[in-house]
Amino acid sequence: xxxxxxxxxxxxxxxxxxxxxxxxxxxxxxxxxxxxxxxxxxxxxxxxxxxxxxxxxxxxxxxxxxxxxxxxxxxxxxxxxxxxxxxxxxxxxxxxxxxxxxxxxxxxxxxxxxxxxxxxxxxxxxxxxxxxxxxxxxxxxxxxxxxxxxxxxxxxxxxxxxxxxxxxxxxxxxxxxxxxxxxxxxxxxxxxxxxxxxxxxxxxxxxxxxxxxxxxxxxxxxxxxxxxxxxxxxxxxxxxxxxxxxxxxxxxxxxxxxxxxxxxxxxxxxxxxxxxxxxxxxxxxxxxxxxxxxxxxxxxxxxxxxxxxxxxxxxxxxxxxxxxxxxxxxxxxxxxxxxxxxxxxxxxxxxxxxxxxxxxxxxxxxxxxxxxxxxxxxxxxxxxxxxxxxxxxxxxxxxxxxxxxxxxxxxxxxxxxxxxxxxxxxxxxxxxxxxx
Amino acid sequence: xxxxxxxxxxxxxxxxxxxxxxxxxxxxxxxxxxxxxxxxxxxxxxxxxxxxxxxxxxxxxxxxxxxxxxxxxxxxxxxxxxxxxxxxxxxxxxxxxxxxxxxxxxxxxxxxxxxxxxxxxxxxxxxxxxxxxxxxxxxxxxxxxxxxxxxxxxxxxxxxxxxxxxxxxxxxxxxxxxxxxxxxxxxxxxxxxxxxxxxxxxxxxxxxxxxxxxxxxxxxxxxxxxxxxxxxxxxxxxxxxxxxxxxxxxxxxxxxxxxxxxxxxxxxxxxxxxxxxxxxxxxxxxxxxxxxxxxxxxxxxxxxxxxxxxxxxxxxxxxxxxxxxxxxxxxxxxxxxxxxxxxxxxxxxxxxxxxxxxxxxxxxxxxxxxxxxxxxxxxxxxxxxxxxxxxxxxxxxxxxxxxxxxxxxxxxxxxxxxxxxxxxxxxxxxxxxxxxxxxxxxxxxxxxxxxxxxxxxxxxxxxxxxxxxxxxxxxxxxxxxxxxxxxxxxxxxxxxxxxxxxxxxxxxxxxxxxxxx
Numbered sequence: 001x002x003x004x005x006x007x008x009x010x011x012x013x014x015x016x017x018x019x020x021x022x023x024x025x026x027x028x029x030x031x032x033x034x035x036x037x038x039x040x041x042x043x044x045x046x047x048x049x050x051x052x053x054x055x056x057x058x059x060x061x062x063x064x065x066x067x068x069x070x071x072x073x074x075x076x077x078x079x080x081x082x083x084x085x086x087x088x089x090x091x092x093x094x095x096x097x098x099x100x101x102x103x104x105x106x107x108x109x110x111x112x113x114x115x116x117x118x119x120x121x122x123x124x125x126x127x128x129x130x131x132x133x134x135x136x137x138x139x140x141x142x143x144x145x146x147x148x149x150x151x152x153x154x155x156x157x158x159x160x161x162x163x164x165x166x167x168x169x170x171x172x173x174x175x176x177x178x179x180x181x182x183x184x185x186x187x188x189x190x191x192x193x194x195x196x197x198x199x200x201x202x203x204x205x206x207x208x209x210x211x212x213x214x215x216x217x218x219x220x221x222x223x224x225x226x227x228x229x230x231x232x233x234x235x236x237x238x239x240x241x242x243x244x245x246x247x248x249x250x251x252x253x254x255x256x257x258x259x260x261x262x263x264x265x266x267x268x269x270x271x272x273x274x275x276x277x278x279x280x281x282x283x284x285x286x287x288x289x290x291x292x293x294x295x296x297x298x299x300x301x302x303x304x305x306x307x308x309x310x311x312x313x314x315x316x317x318x319x320x321x322x323x324x325x326x327x328x329x330x331x332x333x334x335x336x337x338x339x340x341x342x343x344x345x346x347x348x349x350x351x352x353x354x355x356x357x358x359x360x361x362x363x364x365x366x367x368x369x370x371x372x373x374x375x376x377x378x379x380x381x382x383x384x385x386x387x388x389x390x391x392x393x394x395x396x397x398x399x400x401x402x403x404x405x406x407x408x409x410x411x412x413x414x415x416x417x418x419x420x421x422x423x424x425x426x427x428x429x430x431x432x433x434x435x436x
Numbered sequence: 437x438x439x440x441x442x443x444x445x446x447x448x449x450x451x452x453x454x455x456x457x458x459x460x461x462x463x464x465x466x467x468x469x470x471x472x473x474x475x476x477x478x479x480x481x482x483x484x485x486x487x488x489x490x491x492x493x494x495x496x497x498x499x500x501x502x503x504x505x506x507x508x509x510x511x512x513x514x515x516x517x518x519x520x521x522x523x524x525x526x527x528x529x530x531x532x533x534x535x536x537x538x539x540x541x542x543x544x545x546x547x548x549x550x551x552x553x554x555x556x557x558x559x560x561x562x563x564x565x566x567x568x569x570x571x572x573x574x575x576x577x578x579x580x581x582x583x584x585x586x587x588x589x590x591x592x593x594x595x596x597x598x599x600x601x602x603x604x605x606x607x608x609x610x611x612x613x614x615x616x617x618x619x620x621x622x623x624x625x626x627x628x629x630x631x632x633x634x635x636x637x638x639x640x641x642x643x644x645x646x647x648x649x650x651x652x653x654x655x656x657x658x659x660x661x662x663x664x665x666x667x668x669x670x671x672x673x674x675x676x677x678x679x680x681x682x683x684x685x686x687x688x689x690x691x692x693x694x695x696x697x698x699x700x701x702x703x704x705x706x707x708x709x710x711x712x713x714x715x716x717x718x719x720x721x722x723x724x725x726x727x728x729x730x731x732x733x734x735x736x737x738x739x740x741x742x743x744x745x746x747x748x749x750x751x752x753x754x755x756x757x758x759x760x761x762x763x764x765x766x767x768x769x770x771x772x773x774x775x776x777x778x779x780x781x782x783x784x785x786x787x788x789x790x791x792x793x794x795x796x797x798x799x800x801x802x803x804x805x806x807x808x809x810x811x812x813x814x815x816x817x818x819x820x821x822x823x824x825x826x827x828x829x830x831x832x833x834x835x836x837x838x839x840x841x842x843x844x845x846x847x848x849x850x851x852x853x854x855x856x857x858x859x860x861x862x863x864x865x866x867x868x869x870x871x872x873x874x875x876x877x878x879x880x881x882x883x884x885x886x887x888x889x890x891x892x893x894x895x896x897x898x899x900x901x902x903x904x905x906x907x908x909x910x911x912x913x914x915x916x917x918x919x920x921x922x923x924x925x926x927x928x929x930x931x932x933x934x935x936x937x938x939x940x941x942x943x944x945x946x947x948x949x950x951x952x953x
Contacts, residue, residue, distance in 0.1 A: 001468075002538075003460055003484045006491060007545055013494040014514040020606070021511030050519065058512055061614050061914035063907060065880050070904030072844040075869040077771065078762020079840040079856055087850040088842075114515035115522065 021058070022120060028053040033116070033124045049121065052111035122274070148238045156232025170229040179222040180215040188212045245334040246284040247272060248323075250316045252341035254291045255308035261373040264410055265340035266303055268371050271420045272338050286323055290316035292346075296323060313345045313391060314353040321360055335365040343372045343389025350394040357405075358398045367404050370395055371419070374411040446739045450746075453548035460484065460543075463553045464560070466741050470732045471561040475809055477728065479564040480579060481538040484556065492544055493517050495532050503586050505593035505703070507609050533559035535567040535714075537579040550746040554753065557732040562725025569817040570720070572713035581631035582710060588635050589703040596696050608697055611918035612683060612704035618882055619683030619705040620712045622875070631706070638699065645695050671888070678883040682897075682919070683708070685884050691893065692924030701922075716875055719821045723777015727812070730754060730778070760837065771869075780824070783833050784812060794831055821873035829869060831862045841868045846904070880907055882929070893925040900934045906941055907931065916945035923947065 022029060032051040082088070116124070152162055192208050249269045253262070273285060287302035288294055291309030294316040320337065328335060345353065362368060372392055388396070395407055408419045449466055450459050464484065471477045487495070495501075497514035504510065534540040541559040543552055567573050578585075597605045612619070672678070679685045683705040687698045714721070733754075737747040760775035761768045784802070787795045788811050791803035802811050815824065834857045841864060843854040855861035855868070871877045886896040897919075899907060912929065920927040924947055931941040 001464055001482045001484065003457055003464075003486065005457070006485045006487045006542075009487075009491070013491070014497050014511060016506050017497065017508060017511030018514055019511065020506065020508035021515060024508040024606075025512075060509055060610075061911035061918075062617055063615070063880055063882055063912060063915050064617075065905045066908040069846045069906060070901075071846070072903065072905065073854070073868045073871065074842040074844060075771070075839060075865060075872060076763035076842065077760055077837045077839050078764060079838040080762075080764075082840055082853045082856060084853055084856050084858070084861060086853040088853070089850050090844075112512075112516065114519045 022124075025053055025058050026124070028057040029116070030124050033121060050113060050115045052113040055112045058112055146238050147235050150234045150236035152231040153234040154228075154230065154232070156234065160233045160235075162231045162233045165231040166225070166229050169231065170225045173226060173229060174222065174224070177222045178218075179224075180219050182219075185212065185215050185219065188215065245336060246286060246324075246328045247336040247338065248286045248288060248320050249302070250288050250290065250294075250320060250337065250339040250341075251302065252291075252311060252313070252316075252344075253289045253307050254311040254344065256311065256342050256344045257373075258375065260375065261342050262303075264373040264413060264416060265371065267413065267416050268340060268410075268420060269338060271416065272336075272369075275420075284328070286320070288316050288319050288323075290319070294319040311341075311344050311346060312349045313341065314349050314356055317353055317356040317361060321356070324364065330364040337361065337365050337368045338371065339369070340371045340373055341391060342374070343391045345389075345391045345394075347390065350390055353391070354394045354398055357395070362398070362405055365404075368406070370405070370407040372407065372409040374409060446741045448743060449553070449736070449741045450549040451743060453550070455547075455549040455552055459549055460486075460552055460556075463549070464556055466736060467553065467556050467561060467732055470735045470739075471557070471728065474731050474735050475728060476813070477561050477565040478568060479539065479561060480536075480568050482560045482564065483538045483540045484560060485540060485542050486545055487542050488545055489521075492532065492542065493521065495542060501534070501586055503583075503590050504707070505590045505609070506597075507613075508606065509610075509613065531555040531559045533563045535563075535573060535577055535579055536582050539564040539567065539579075548749070550742065550749045551753070553736070553742065553746075554729055554733060554750055557729040558725045561732065562728035563721060565728065566717070566721050566724045566816055569813070570713070570717060570820075571818055572717060572820055576713050577710050578631045585631040585635060585706065589707070592699060592703065596700060600696065605700070608700055608922075609704065611922050612701050614915045614918045615682050615686075616704060616708045617879060619681060619701075619708040621681050621684070621709065622712075638702070642695055642699065649695070672886060675887065675889075677887070678885045678898075680881070680883045681705070682882070682884060686919075686922050689887075689889075690923050691889070693922065697922075713820075716820045716822070716873070718773040719777040719780075719873065720816065720819060720824050721777075722774045723781045724812075724816050726754075726758060726774050726778040727781035762838075776825075779833055779837070780828055780830075781812060783830050784808065784815065784828055787830065792832070798830060799828075822870050822875075822877075825873060826866060826870035829866045831857075834862055834865055839865050839869070841865050877902070895919070895923045895925065895927045897927065897929040899929060899931045901931050901940055902934075904933075904940075907943075912943055913945070916943050917948075920945040920947045 029051065032053045036049070036051050152165055188208065188211060192205065192212065195205055195208065249272075251262075251265050251269075257265075273283070285299075287297050287299055289297055289302055289307070290311075290313070291307060292312045292315065293309075296319065297305075316339070324330065324335065357368070370391075372389065392407070392409070395405075399405055399407060410416060410419050446466070449462050455463075464482070471479075493514060496517050497510045531544075532542040539560065541555065541564075543555050547555065567577075567579065573579075593605060593609070675685075675689060683701050686693070687701045687705065690698075693701070733742070733747070733750050736742045737744075737750075742750075758772070758775045758778045760772050760779075785808035787799050787803050788805050788808035791799070796803040805811060815828065819827070838857055840853060840857060841855040841861070843852045845852075855864040857865065881900045881902070883898055883900075884895065885898045887893065907929075916927050916929055926947055927945045929943040929945075930939045931943075932939055
């Protein structure tokens, strides 16, 4: 008989098979991930999690008999009342004892559920997105590694030997093991010498000599510095985020924004967030919502609270500028702004908004994306072009050709991905010098 | 220490729940002694492997085999098992045992010392004895060669993926898997399977075929005239039709498959064949293992090797394993093979030792014979579930379990109670239950009946419909499509009523060039 400990064998023997399964079911899983994405808050987007896909998609067919029809026999335990010849009404749903029929299901549209890891989830989620290089490249360039002291280690190069620490440990060990000091031996030596000189009796001398012998032996056995005392200074390379990013999410929550529009906006923000957190070490998100006045809110409020009122866009821009001045100095931060609105604005405000944007915000920020969300039924089915909104027309005047201010309009959820991808595609090789 | 009947004393194997490798060794030795003295079990050498939960999940997903070729369906199994386990909906089996020589039993690291004892008694002795002695396993499985063969199969499939692309291989294996149930020989073959030699022969055969394969030979116009003159019977005889092993038939006869494709079909077929005896001996195999562990654990307790606490813990898990819910409980999920097997083993021992008059009448051969252990060992060696139940399910057990038989005719509105646990019902219930374990009765009988290799090359299959139960429609369509792509030409499956010869339904699948080499 052998007992073998396999626990240290590399686990994850199923990893390759699991990858194959995910690849196989990719379309289904991707759809499931996107559906799942609807019900998630921004903050736990990158958590992985349980998803379900149609069983039919990963069903493995076999030649087997149908689950119904024909004459069947059921043999069941636990009869209480039936007598031979009794009839019982056919139970609906086959719970009346079809326990011996294997492999039911397969014809049904039930779900096959399993858990995706965080990595798997994100890979599938971002799979068809081209990560825009605009942001990524900048961060790569400015990311620096910083060497930091990180305590001590027991191995290292001689150059990094921490002498003081080593000596301290050596001393502690010598004390603990009671290593006789040289002085003690010396003292004994002189004592013996003195006695020898004085011609003391041999018996006294023997004891002392033995004592000396013992001390010398002990001294030799317990070394002054032992390999276990050695300590080396340890260094760690810490990535130092030179560039940090903040994303301002500005959302119009005025009465004119329907649930559908807010959903579009939310999905856009979620994608943006995900993308930035994957590419940056530090991303702050500031949620600002506005009606005819603007306030900074937390995520929950941003997405779920109901608020109505008129629309004054410039309030949100002003609020953003205030926060930026207080907490996010453009010299240290990559500043991103994403604004979502249905395009309604009070007529008198448009010029002010355009001014703020052009004079103060655009010079300070890396990228400004304006997303205009439309009603689901838009655009009009016939060839007539919808009339551009007030805000759209205003913003159009300041759109710059070099493209760090971009505006797009979406009507439907399916347009979010393409638009997102388009907005964050790298434009040209001439990367603007930024605030980083 | 306590003295047993013979006056020997036994030290306590462990106390508490912790174990280490020394404990396992001691446990193993004690269990082995008990298995030998108490039951006289005859086993392959054992190999106990301690694994983690994750490794158990891995093992689960590749149908318990230590290594198997890569395929997405095992990944699917893994994903599913993992979810179920993580959610705590189901615990993992405590053990997994592989029918090989040496016999490998996996034990999980988080088992308690008592569980390790139970697992060793159950798997390393109960199952092991059954694997080594049961005639089906002896006939069909090559315990010595299986691991080498699987190693070969894994390497071969990987090599094919490298040469022909993962997609092509995956598609082929998908198709083969869908026909796996139709990939076994159900009747004993001429010689004992020697997978090692088989593997070598196959390699040689391949090398030869690949060296001399020339597509031009197919175009040489000889013999077709003669072939067309052959009458149907002769043609069938030449192809050895009818053939129920569809994978085998394809491997030997499918005109368009490349040699590597045939070899992969062969691998899938061998794996299916290896598991074929297991599917026919669930009740007996689990019954045997459960009966053995019960006897061994009881003995260990009696002789003082395990303390009362551990024995109670054992009884609890044993009782859970052999629980049989009645049909009207919400969690009823069919007849539990552990429960039925264990109950029947105990019942047989009782019939041997203290039979009633009824038992004498029903089981004249074994009633009152004494020597229950040898009777059981004979049964373990020579029966499968269907014949076992047909012969040894006793009236007393039918009464105790209150088993009844419901006839379900789709053409009638109500179900009918065909038999209950009374004098008139015993035999009928026993026959009906035995049938539920008869693979020939439970699995659809599908055979390749004809093909005209010189003509249109359509492959014709026939399903002999029993009791008017047709094949599940959507699955059948998909499988036939797979079959057609393997065969390379159209495939027709007729569902036939054997009594009248009437065709009840016909499925047709057109060949797509998908898998053709």
